[in-house]
Amino acid sequence: MMKRERLARLLVLGIFVALPLALLGYQYGLRPLTAPHRVIDIVAAAPEAGGFQPDSIQVQTGETVTLRFSAPDVTHGIAIGPGLGIDIGSVEPGQVREITLTFDHAGTFTFYCNTWCSRDHWRMRGVLSVYDTDGSLPAPSRDPVIDQLVAEGVDIDAAHSGQTNHTEAVALVPSPERGAVLLPNLTVPHEVGNSQRRRTHTLAEAAALLQAANPTASEQDVIDAAAALWLPSPAPPADTARLYQQNCAACHGETGSGQSLSTITTASEPAAFADFSYMLHMRSDVLYAKIRRGGMGTDMPNFGTLFMPDETWALVDYLWGLTLAAE
């Protein structure tokens, strides 16, 4: 009886103490030593507490590495981009989350936090450089859309931020649904009908061209028809909504109101995508360029090192969805 109890106690001790100890020992002691590849420990702290440590990692193509993230302070969300589709999910304080990766091509990637962990959250980024076997690192590729804007002399930073400097007040509320019904009966000029050209023109320009081609149409008809053309179709994928809510909503508002969380202060006011009279004068390629390159001293972060060009266009579409959302 006594013996059996002792045995049971030993067993319990074995399960509750020895096993976790062994696991811990394996995780932190043995494994890094025996792993056939590098295990890199990364501390993920809010930017005010030092951000990612280390915030720069070098690997080789073909090399397998395990990145092991731990959070000392608050919950963080870890993603790696662009183009890798990696979202590790949240890492809670005391928790360890890891991912094992092998890169088949060289390039520069960004690991970043996508959970609003602190006031300076959006600064929480690190660089993952994947070197070619010959030791080279490809130069960052130029963005033809941004190059084209520069060549055209378009100032991406021209002051047109939301609420201010409107010369004309737009009283009209656009109805893309109504516009879609009207469109087949309107003459649609080439510049307006072509989706590529729409990216380099404003909705206001399109409305003016439509009005000129359809002199008898009312102002409301013209705005509605232009809005129907601007409403992305098909709607951007659910992934895009998630990207916006994770990375943009805290500053620009969930519905694009331009109202940031009270804890966030930015040097300039975040743009209000829900404000039609502001978006009326915005070119999609300029919105795209701003997202990729960020603002100059405005606290609008650059996302070109996080997202692929097509993800960025999808975000621009998403912004138009916020602008033209049915009332």
Ligand code: HEC
């Ligand atoms: C830390 C706050 C912050 C975050 C996060 C943020 N923005 Fe911004 N954004 C701003 C501010 C401030 C401005 C206005 C100043 C400027 O245009 O540079 C701005 C401007 C913009 C503009 C340009 C509008 C114009 O008038 O040119 C676009 C487009 C934009 N943001 C999109 C996004 C998207 C998409 C995301 C998420 C992927 C995002 N922003 C995340 C603060 C933020």
Ligand SMILES: [Cu+2]
């Ligand atoms: Cu964060």
